[in-house]
Amino acid sequence: MNVSPLRASHPVPASQRITLLGTGTVGRAFVARHVALNARGMTLPPLAGIANTRGFSRIDCDCPNAVLNQLRDSEAPSASEWIADAVFGPGDIVVDASASDVIAQQHAGWLRGGAHVVTACKLGAGTSRVRWQDIRDAQAETGARYGDSATVGAGLPLLRTLRELAAGGDRITAVAGVLSGSLAYLMNNFDGMRPFSSFVHAAHAAGYTEPDPRDDLSGEDVRRKVLILARAAGLALDVEDVQVDSLVPLGLQPLSRAAFFERLPEIDAQMRAKFARAHKKGEVLKHIGRFEFLTDGTLIARVGLTSLPASHALAAGAGTDNRVAIWTDRYCENPLVIQGPGAGPEVTAGALLDDVLTIQRHH
Ligand SMILES: NC(=O)C1=CN([C@@H]2O[C@H](COP(=O)(O)OP(=O)(O)OC[C@H]3O[C@@H](n4cnc5c(N)ncnc54)[C@H](OP(=O)(O)O)[C@@H]3O)[C@@H](O)[C@H]2O)C=CC1
Numbered sequence: 063m064n065v066s067p068l069r070a071s072h073p074v075p076a077s078q079r080i081t082l083l084g085t086g087t088v089g090r091a092f093v094a095r096h097v098a099l100n101a102r103g104m105t106l107p108p109l110a111g112i113a114n115t116r117g118f119s120r121i122d123c124d125c126p127n128a129v130l131n132q133l134r135d136s137e138a139p140s141a142s143e144w145i146a147d148a149v150f151g152p153g154d155i156v157v158d159a160s161a162s163d164v165i166a167q168q169h170a171g172w173l174r175g176g177a178h179v180v181t182a183c184k185l186g187a188g189t190s191r192v193r194w195q196d197i198r199d200a201q202a203e204t205g206a207r208y209g210d211s212a213t214v215g216a217g218l219p220l221l222r223t224l225r226e227l228a229a230g231g232d233r234i235t236a237v238a239g240v241l242s243g244s245l246a247y248l249m250n251n252f253d254g255m256r257p258f259s260s261f262v263h264a265a266h267a268a269g270y271t272e273p274d275p276r277d278d279l280s281g282e283d284v285r286r287k288v289l290i291l292a293r294a295a296g297l298a299l300d301v302e303d304v305q306v307d308s309l310v311p312l313g314l315q316p317l318s319r320a321a322f323f324e325r326l327p328e329i330d331a332q333m334r335a336k337f338a339r340a341h342k343k344g345e346v347l348k349h350i351g352r353f354e355f356l357t358d359g360t361l362i363a364r365v366g367l368t369s370l371p372a373s374h375a376l377a378a379g380a381g382t383d384n385r386v387a388i389w390t391d392r393y394c395e396n397p398l399v400i401q402g403p404g405a406g407p408e409v410t411a412g413a414l415l416d417d418v419l420t421i422q423r424h425h
Pocket residue numbers: 063083084085086087088089113114115116134141158159160161162164165182183184212213216243269270271272273404405406407410
């Protein structure tokens with residue numbers, strides 16, 4: 063797909079407009095919240111256009127839901143064509159509610175053109191260091207803002223806390239915790255008796271997983287979050303610096319998404335065994351992402367499933383709760399702990415709109 067960069071010659075709009083990319087679980091919740099906040103009398107930048115892989119629609123009416131539904135129901139994909147119709151220029155806000163690497167590659171270009179980018183997609187700042195640095199450079203060049211609150215903790219005050227601590231001169235010495243809402247849901251509900259795969263289906267249906275749940279089960283989604291957190295703390299980690307243990311059986315890795323779902327029960331035996339081992343020790347399974355400085359100054363980063371005593375600081379939480387401990391110069395004995403729902407369309411859409419409103423306030 064060829065997504066051309068923003069047309070830099072586009073004039074600065076009199077009023078700021080939103081273009082939404084993605085009409086899936088998060089995109090739909092974003093439109094619903096935009097409509098609800100408008101109905102409550104809040105002043106928001108108008109939704110001027112919506113795109114998915116099938117095209118782009120301008121919104122000229124007071125009916126974004128109808129436009130979204132029409133686009134969702136439209137026929138043949140024309141992924142390479144929508145950008146030609148999209149209009150967003152300096153000062154406008156592009157909201158990325160896709161999981162598209164092709165779109166993420168455009169974040170820096172759009173910022174360079176003066177548009178602000180608000181993203182739920184972690185593929186911009188949570189993949190290679192080069193891409194992340196390009197996004198930072200583009201922001202510095204034009205002053206355009208990059209709203210990333212939704213990318214970690216689905217809007218929990220994690221990134222802004224780290225940034226404020228670092229800006230206040232605190233060194234962040236370690237961050238560790240449950241960073242995946244879907245894996246939290248799975249581990250909090252799996253009882254070792256009902257098949258693990260049935261909970262994966264439930265998490266997918268509830269909108270907690272990535273479009274392809276293997277991105278969660280493989281630990282890749284948490285790797286991205288660890289990278290985003292570390293970078294917010296001022297540590298320029300790169301992808302290969304994070305050691306990741308996957309839960310996806312080898313045979314399920316190369317399959318299409320549909321074939322993966324068909325063969326998903328193949329994960330059940332391995333998960334039952336892990337649960338039984340933890341249960342025997344009186345422990346619980348938790349999926350943890352962390353980075354930390356060792357006493358010799360080495361920075362390490364890891365992602366994977368671990369079994370913890372139920373009394374452990376990271377073992378608490380229910381549902382999709384993320385629970386993250388932050389150690390710094392000032393929080394050196396007892397860490398600062400942040401906990402709350404870490405996945406789901408509503409909280410994610412709330413985080414996206416919060417970033418939009420922050421940008422609007424600075425417009
Ligand atoms: N669910 C959650 O709790 C959270 C999700 N996120 C992130 O939100 C993002 C969206 O997730 P979700 O809504 O579940 O995903 P969905 O698969 O439901 O929706 C993705 C949307 O993106 C569209 N899309 C894909 N490629 C392009 C493209 N090139 N141009 C325009 N549109 C495109 C798809 O179009 P089409 O409909 O035509 O296929 C689809 O409408 C992901 O990056 C995820 O990581 C972040 C935090 C929490």
